[in-house]
Amino acid sequence: MLPTHEGGDRRRFLKLLALVGLSAAVDVPRAVAQATRHATPKPVPLAAPLPAKPDTAAAAAKTEPSEDARALAEIIKRRYGKHLTDPQLAKVTEELENRIQAGRRMRDIKLANGEEPETVFRA
Numbered sequence: 001m002l003p004t005h006e007g008g009d010r011r012r013f014l015k016l017l018a019l020v021g022l023s024a025a026v027d028v029p030r031a032v033a034q035a036t037r038h039a040t041p042k043p044v045p046l047a048a049p050l051p052a053k054p055d056t057a058a059a060a061a062k063t064e065p066s067e068d069a070r071a072l073a074e075i076i077k078r079r080y081g082k083h084l085t086d087p088q089l090a091k092v093t094e095e096l097e098n099r100i101q102a103g104r105r106m107r108d109i110k111l112a113n114g115e116e117p118e119t120v121f122r123a
Contacts (some may be wrong), residue, residue, distance in 0.1 A: 083119075
């Protein structure tokens with residue numbers, strides 16, 4: 001007997017999908033165990049040394065926020081200043097500056113006439 005509404009079919013499908021995923025997770029270790037039972041162990045290669053960390057001293061140096069970021073931060077301070085401490089307001093100003101700089105970098109990217117935006121499909 002078919003359900004009278006669409007939700008029942010969807011629920012049944014999702015339950016079936018969960019069972020299939022669970023059965024695959026259970027069968028994989030058994031298959032690996034059977035495949036490796038008669039296999040000879042291979043030597044493990046030595047790990048390569050980790051690359052040196054990049055110099056973050058230059059990145060850590062704070063730059064003065066732009067006039068636009070300061071103006072926007074002043075609006076935030078006027079509207080929400082009684083709820084923000086000075087360190088929080090400084091972080092807001094820093095975030096505004098980061099977003100302004102990101103917008104400028106995006107505008108600097110030149111696209112060819114035939115280039116289309118990346119399409120993201122969501123179900």
